[in-house]
Amino acid sequence: MTKAMMIQGAGSNVGKSLLVAGLCRAAVHRGLSVAPFKPQNMSNNAAVTEDGGEIGRAQALQAMAARCPMSVDMNPVLLKPETDVGAQVVVRGQRLTTVRAGDYGKLRPRLLPMVLESFAKLRARHDLVIVEGAGSPAEINLRANDIANMGFARAADVPVILAGDIDRGGVIAQILGTQLVLEPEDAAMIEGFVINKFRGDPALFTDGYKTIEKRSGWTGFGVVPWFAQAHRLPAEDALDLGRGSHPTAAPSPVAPLKIVCLGLSRIANFDDLDPLAQEPAVHLTILRAGQVLPADTDIVIIPGSKSTRGDLAFLRAQGWDIDLAAHIRRGGHVLGICGGYQMLGREVHDPHGLEGPPGSDAGLGFLDIITEMTPDKRLTQVTAIHVPTDMPVTGYEIHIGRSAGPDRTRPFARIDGIDEGAISADGRVSGSYLHGMFGDDRFRTAWLKGFGQTSGVVNYSAEVDRTLDALAQHLETHMDLTRMFALAR
Secondary structure (H helix, E strand, C coil): CCEEEEEEECCCCCCHHHHHHHHHHHHHHCCCCEEEECCEEECCCEEECCCCCEEEHHHHHHHHHHCCCCCHHHCCEEEEEEECCEEEEEECCEEEEEEEHHHHHHHHHHHHHHHHHHHHHHHHHCCEEEEECCCCCCCHHHHHHCCCCHHHHHHHCCCEEEEEEHHHCCHHHHHHHHHHHCCHHHHCCEEEEEEEEECCCHHHHHHHHHHHHHHHCCEEEEEEECCHHHHHCCCCCHHHHHCCCCHHHCCCCCCCEEEEEECCCCEECHHHHHHHHCCCCEEEEEECCCCCCCCCCCEEEECEECCHHHHHHHHHHCCHHHHHHHHHHCCCEEEEECHHHHHHCCEEEECCCCCCCCEEEECCCCCCCEEEEEEEEEEEEEEEEECCCCEEEEEEEEEEEEEECHHHHCCCEEECCEEECEECCCCCEEEECCECHHHCHHHHHHHHHCCCCCCCCCCHHHHHHHHHHHHHHHHHHHECHHHHHHHCC
8 A cells, every 4th residue: 555654844945845745756766556635725937737737846846856747746736826805726736826825715615525536536546645734734724624734634644754943943842832732633743853954963963853852752853054055956936035045045156157137026036046056157146125136247137026017016116127128228238037937018908807907007018018917818839949049948937927019020039930038129139938948948948048158057957956955864874764654654
């Protein structure tokens, strides 16, 4: 019978996603067929599966770690925040509805049977399923209709390992406090704990580790030191950008090509930047709210956004529209990706009110195009030709809205002979719906060459794969994985 185990967190951002990725690769090394599973994820970073569905990027990385194809069953419920109080609900890869946070609890009970069905499908195909919780089970105010943590664990009878983050401090309280607030039936699902992100001499935490074991009655499965190579793996959400764990947190100050990405309030799929962040020739930074665009910037990237209209207003509130105009006058270049591409146009029309009240907003006007938001969502993996370099490029599209206008006669790419994207008459401003383009080594090399630079990363995907191997070995060294895997049921 296929077995399963679950990693839950004593808080958000404790490293659950990375732990699950490492455990999946460790299971592969042990000869097991393994699959990741996250009942419910909240993220604006999404990946497109072969059959045209979307799942969280973290589950896409975990699938790579498990060396199995991505499936919508790996993340049956994906919540994509559109405002501070509302999110798009994606079920089994397709948009179901948009709800306010206060109303989502009423929807969750209807979703649990679908979650359990997806879980059952994975169990039927693999030896082991490693489940990732969301946030923390200590958020007991959400327990009544929970499908992400203990609500799922108890419904599916999956044993839980609780992960704590010692880097942020107070890990003893994290673990023991979680036990204290849980109902006894929920606490009984927890078989043990792991301490993550330790820096320094582990011997200094021996007494603390024993204290947790003694007071909780749970088994400790190890103290995992900070994984120094984590910056080579995609960050899961915008929270990571703010905490500096994204690869762009420590750019090389001597790199000749200075690229700045606008840190939008609803930034989405910012892992588009990861391959560029690994390039020795690139100095890549995120421009934060309130900061001014540096005058020596070569290229500005306006990334994807879950709310094009909302982030247009946010961008203007920072004065970045003025900075961009000055940047272009100085001879700088701009690339807009997906929502960023839509913002570069003259107007954004939203007659159906998909991003707020029905209406229209003036775009930045750097591309002569107009975008109309449409209810249908394009989800597809893509192989295209980048027109300026005549270089093949692979990626994916995941967007609502269609763009048209005179600058579309100078396409960014062609997909099966159909023009995609737009380039301004002077060639300095480009826009495309194509995510993931910089992960294509051939395209990235040609793109950098167009700015007089040489790529220093031979194979980005292979580098990520080697890092996953290193992560698995890291966990093997510092955790008792044999005993942990034996708990799966």
